[in-house]
Amino acid sequence: MLGLIKKDLLMSRNTLKLYLIIFVFYIFLALNGNDSLSFIPPFVSILLMFSTFSYDNYNKFECFALSFPNGRRNLVLSKYLATIILIIGTTIITIIASLLIGIFNNTINYQETFLTFFYTIMFSIIFLAIIYPFIFKFGIEKARIIIFILIFGLSFLIGALFNSIDTNFLTNALNFLYYNYLLLPIIVIVLLIASYLLSKHFYLKKEF
Amino acid sequence: MKNVIEIKDLIKKYDEFTLKVNMDIPSGLIIGLIGENGAGKTTLIKCILNIINNYKGEIKIFNLDNKKDSLKEEIGVVLDNSFFPEILKVKDIDTIMKSIYQKWDSKLFFKYLQDFQLPNDKTLKELSKGMLKKLEIATALSHHPKLLILDEPTSGLDPVVRSEVLEIFQNFISDEDHSIILSTHITSDLEHIADRIIFIDNGSIVSNLEYNEILDNYGILKCDSKTFEKLDKSDIIKYKKNKYNYEVLVNNKTKVKKKYKDIVIDKITLEDFMVLMIKGGNE
Numbered sequence: 242m243l244g245l246i247k248k249d250l251l252m253s254r255n256t257l258k259l260y261l262i263i264f265v266f267y268i269f270l271a272l273n274g275n276d277s278l279s280f281i282p283p284f285v286s287i288l289l290m291f292s293t294f295s296y297d298n299y300n301k302f303e304c305f306a307l308s309f310p311n312g313r314r315n316l317v318l319s320k321y322l323a324t325i326i327l328i329i330g331t332t333i334i335t336i337i338a339s340l341l342i343g344i345f346n347n348t349i350n351y352q353e354t355f356l357t358f359f360y361t362i363m364f365s366i367i368f369l370a371i372i373y374p375f376i377f378k379f380g381i382e383k384a385r386i387i388i389f390i391l392i393f394g395l396s397f398l399i400g401a402l403f404n405s406i407d408t409n410f411l412t413n414a415l416n417f418l419y420y421n422y423l424l425l426p427i428i429v430i431v432l433l434i435a436s437y438l439l440s441k442h443f444y445l446k447k448e449f
Numbered sequence: 450m451k452n453v454i455e456i457k458d459l460i461k462k463y464d465e466f467t468l469k470v471n472m473d474i475p476s477g478l479i480i481g482l483i484g485e486n487g488a489g490k491t492t493l494i495k496c497i498l499n500i501i502n503n504y505k506g507e508i509k510i511f512n513l514d515n516k517k518d519s520l521k522e523e524i525g526v527v528l529d530n531s532f533f534p535e536i537l538k539v540k541d542i543d544t545i546m547k548s549i550y551q552k553w554d555s556k557l558f559f560k561y562l563q564d565f566q567l568p569n570d571k572t573l574k575e576l577s578k579g580m581l582k583k584l585e586i587a588t589a590l591s592h593h594p595k596l597l598i599l600d601e602p603t604s605g606l607d608p609v610v611r612s613e614v615l616e617i618f619q620n621f622i623s624d625e626d627h628s629i630i631l632s633t634h635i636t637s638d639l640e641h642i643a644d645r646i647i648f649i650d651n652g653s654i655v656s657n658l659e660y661n662e663i664l665d666n667y668g669i670l671k672c673d674s675k676t677f678e679k680l681d682k683s684d685i686i687k688y689k690k691n692k693y694n695y696e697v698l699v700n701n702k703t704k705v706k707k708k709y710k711d712i713v714i715d716k717i718t719l720e721d722f723m724v725l726m727i728k729g730g731n732e
Contacts, residue, residue: 244548251541252534296534307500308526309549311518449500
């Protein structure tokens, strides 16, 4: 399985280089303002992983990978692990950059920096936990459409919720999560395991 | 002789196609799997490799159930149009594969790259079709497999590369523990190397014979329509009517030659055999 993780990371190598260039540019911008960098790592990681799915699909890699020892199971698990490794790896780099910017601008706030990154990581993992089963069930091309619908649908739903429900309730719920931040990783881990099992279930039955 | 693969009552159904196979494949040989495009060669290979896993029946490789994943350590695979993503570099394959196969031999892999004159630093996308095929073959061989399963390994190759590749297969088989199953619709590839020919048509095995047996026993009887009418129907396996004559596929050609005087029976090639078996008429 380590081999398949390496494969996805090697595939992301070139795009990551590009990311670093954009990132340096972004740091220069951030040095003059107060922009948050926290959204970049998960965003880039998930985009990178999507492109690995697309390339796998284009070169029919999956079929070949199924001839490896433990191919079917490892293919699923390696995608999850590679994504998490990418998210955490890019986040660490970005945290360091954020802290450097903070020190430079004299606006450093360790707790806020770490908490912001912590929540971005958590929510991006929730995002992948939701979408990966779709990818493993329908393939990347169809899943892309589903993901678009999902994102628009969710934004609409959240918007509608904010309008119709007592905002105090939502603020309280968010505050509750904010102050009980140990609860969130537990929810995320449970979701991630459920998502992996579901993806594996789909994939074990998939026809090639 | 031991069997490398045993297939019992395999049935894989699609909407308009059913694969039905029952056969044993002896070890230590190069087995040619021939048939038209769409005859079921790739489906059979995918079933053997458990890439397609919802079929009926039982498949054993080295006397073990093919669902046993550790078996894959012993199998080298070249699939038709299915390999690593093209943005990877040639040398990346070594980095990846040494974490996949316990017996992956980096030294051997790079030796193959050198022998095949494949550049380490290029991406797969930059390789020509022939180079890519050679890389796929090098990859399949570099974990010291005992069984090679190759789906159309020579398609798209020029004659020089093709003969190079066939030579590699012959070297591989010189170890008597090794076996090769090679599917192709280019029958001439098999003519100098295959020990046994399995012919698959429309999802079923129509013949499973030693290559020499085909050459020694089968022949093409060429005759005019008058002679054709006189032929004993049981001697005609398949026939093809041409503009001026008939071509008749016959078995046991020495016996047939004795039976009818003044007839010509030509030597058969695998291609003739395949074409007549598929397209020929029945009596």
